[in-house]
Amino acid sequence: MKKILWSLLIVAALAGCSTGDWRTASREPAGIAPDPATTQEAVVQVYAAPAWGWRGWFAVHTWISAKRTGEDSYTVYEVVGWREKRGLPVVRIERDAPDRYWFGERPELLADQRGDGLDAIIDKIDAAAKDYPWADTYKAFPGPNSNTFTAWIINKVQELDVSLPFSAIGSGYAD
Numbered sequence: 001m002k003k004i005l006w007s008l009l010i011v012a013a014l015a016g017c018s019t020g021d022w023r024t025a026s027r028e029p030a031g032i033a034p035d036p037a038t039t040q041e042a043v044v045q046v047y048a049a050p051a052w053g054w055r056g057w058f059a060v061h062t063w064i065s066a067k068r069t070g071e072d073s074y075t076v077y078e079v080v081g082w083r084e085k086r087g088l089p090v091v092r093i094e095r096d097a098p099d100r101y102w103f104g105e106r107p108e109l110l111a112d113q114r115g116d117g118l119d120a121i122i123d124k125i126d127a128a129a130k131d132y133p134w135a136d137t138y139k140a141f142p143g144p145n146s147n148t149f150t151a152w153i154i155n156k157v158q159e160l161d162v163s164l165p166f167s168a169i170g171s172g173y174a175d
Contacts, residue, residue: 029097032109033065033074042069042118044125046111046150046162049102055140056105059169062150064129064160065098066122074098077129079149081138091135091149093126111162121159128156143173 033045045065050056063078076096083090099107113121132152134144147168154160155174164171 028101030099030101030106032107033098034114036067036072036074039067040070041115042122043067043074043098044111044113044118044121044160045098045109046154046160047099047107048110048165048168049107050105052103052105058167059140060165060167061102061146062110062164062168062171063146064125064150064153065096066118066125067098068119068122075126077125077149077153079132079138079144079146081140081145084136084138089135090138091129091132093129110164111160113161121157124157124159125153128153131156139170141169143170145170145173147171148173 032047034043036043043066046062047065048060048062051059051061061078063076065074065076067074073095074097076092076094076098078092079090080092081090083092099109101107129149132149134148137144139145147164147170150168151164151171152174154162154164
């Protein structure tokens with residue numbers, strides 16, 4: 001009887017951990033990043049948001065957003081695991097909203113660098129992202145995953161002054 005009660009408790013807890021379907025969860029910008037249309041200076045930001053569903057209880061998804069001087073949009077650098085199942089590289093480098101909700105979860109700004117000299121750092125971020133050794137591989141645990149990717153770039157680009165949170169599971173995979 002104890003086993004059944006524990007099983008029911010676990011199922012109830014896991015079933016109640018998300019507020020809906022990931023397909024309909026918010027991916028809207030959170031309004032954290034400066035508007036690229038009115039911000040001329042270069043911007044590099046690192047974000048983390050709780051993973052979707054029950055994973056968000058203990059893990060985050062991290063990514064980097066960058067905008068060069070004078071550009072009117074951001075480039076987002078991240079790894080998205082579901083892309084592997086579709087035969088796509090898991091590394092995603094695309095023009096996008098820099099501070100999107102991660103499937104309903106509001107992102108937290110971990111680092112914010114702006115101004116002169118960042119264009120050269122953005123070049124290094126772009127090169128490191130394109131040189132990521134696990135571009136076609138994703139494993140939630142122990143990695144490589146989205147946090148492995150962000151940590152890889154941070155390790156390659158020493159000018160990025162950021163520490164990933166403890167909940168960035170997989171960030172130590174490449175060490």
